[in-house]
Amino acid sequence: MLNVTETFLPPMEEYTKYLQKAFDKKWLTNRGELVVELENKLKKYLSVENLTLTTNGTLPLQLAIKALDLTGEIITTPFSYVATTSSIVWENCNPVFVDIEENFLTIDPQKIEKAITERTSAILATHVFGNPCEIEKIQQIANRHNLKVIYDAAHCFGVKYKGECVFNYGDVSTCSFHATKIFHTGEGGCFITKDKELHDKIYYHHNFGHNGSTKFHGLGINGKMSELQAALGLAVFDHIDEILNRRKTAVAYYNELLHDVSSLKLIQIRPETQWNYHYYPIVCDSEKTLLAVMENLNIEKIFPRRYFYPSLNTLPYVQESTMPISESISKRTLCLPLSANLDRSSIELIASIINKTQV
Numbered sequence: 001m002l003n004v005t006e007t008f009l010p011p012m013e014e015y016t017k018y019l020q021k022a023f024d025k026k027w028l029t030n031r032g033e034l035v036v037e038l039e040n041k042l043k044k045y046l047s048v049e050n051l052t053l054t055t056n057g058t059l060p061l062q063l064a065i066k067a068l069d070l071t072g073e074i075i076t077t078p079f080s081y082v083a084t085t086s087s088i089v090w091e092n093c094n095p096v097f098v099d100i101e102e103n104f105l106t107i108d109p110q111k112i113e114k115a116i117t118e119r120t121s122a123i124l125a126t127h128v129f130g131n132p133c134e135i136e137k138i139q140q141i142a143n144r145h146n147l148k149v150i151y152d153a154a155h156c157f158g159v160k161y162k163g164e165c166v167f168n169y170g171d172v173s174t175c176s177f178h179a180t181k182i183f184h185t186g187e188g189g190c191f192i193t194k195d196k197e198l199h200d201k202i203y204y205h206h207n208f209g210h211n212g213s214t215k216f217h218g219l220g221i222n223g224k225m226s227e228l229q230a231a232l233g234l235a236v237f238d239h240i241d242e243i244l245n246r247r248k249t250a251v252a253y254y255n256e257l258l259h260d261v262s263s264l265k266l267i268q269i270r271p272e273t274q275w276n277y278h279y280y281p282i283v284c285d286s287e288k289t290l291l292a293v294m295e296n297l298n299i300e301k302i303f304p305r306r307y308f309y310p311s312l313n314t315l316p317y318v319q320e321s322t323m324p325i326s327e328s329i330s331k332r333t334l335c336l337p338l339s340a341n342l343d344r345s346s347i348e349l350i351a352s353i354i355n356k357t358q359v
């Protein structure tokens, strides 16, 4: 069986070597030495100044909205995972959707200004499949209208844009370290911001608002990463370059076998991006083609995923709006299996099934 992704598991003895440290200290959470060690390694590897690990990749989105004191309307993308929209609604703000660019699949900055009202407080955009948004244009609009910018960078571990870690753009970036991600801690995530004061505000929010054991800065929640999660992260991190290289090789082979299939388009990566090969999405010419491809792959026990589907403007708890490009793209996009362990023969089988699928 081949799923859309296969979680990278380090050798058990490498994982237990880190776990042993937590057991020796009898210290399993509350920012022990493993969480701090992983944060320091990630800050160095990613070239970011302020990064705090969290329980998952959804909470930091909510914490960022809270810490930036956002209210009213937040402009966002309809083509993302549900956590992007649900975080806005959870924090009692209204998501206002702006359609996406067909080629890059990220929010279309040309359409943002028309959606801004006096109630708009921020833009929350997703670097879809690790493909950066049109960052400069978004920042110019934000500056003109005095808006905050949060990037849902859940897919962006290791991505650079114009030579700089993509996490360093906007007011805050968040990442997910879910088991399906390139770098993972089972469940996990982080927030990153260049602004130390803002970082500290989010940091307090993620630890109940504690200022020492008996005092409080303000309101908080429990968003801490545990030592058990960090132990897995440290063991995975030791293999990160090998993981990225193996994915790069798999993507190159997919591209070679699929680049001239007339019924589908491949993802276009924004120029000046050092990508991380996180997903292998194909955009079919129709939903009918997508369903036929899925069915034929499923027969061979190959399970790609309709990611992202449905378009988020159609969620039952958001105000009705029409986003023609996102709705069309989400009906036609399929993420093919991709992992560090995907072998050439599996890629050949998947490509031959796609090539042979007639609708």
Ligand SMILES: Cc1ncc(COP(=O)(O)O)c(C=O)c1O
Pocket: 056, 057, 058, 059, 080, 081, 083, 084, 126, 152, 154, 155, 175, 176, 177, 178, 187, 188, 189
């Ligand atoms: C774009 C995006 N944002 C947010 C999340 C939420 O991350 P987590 O599952 O770590 O909470 C995901 C998870 O897949 C995602 O793909």
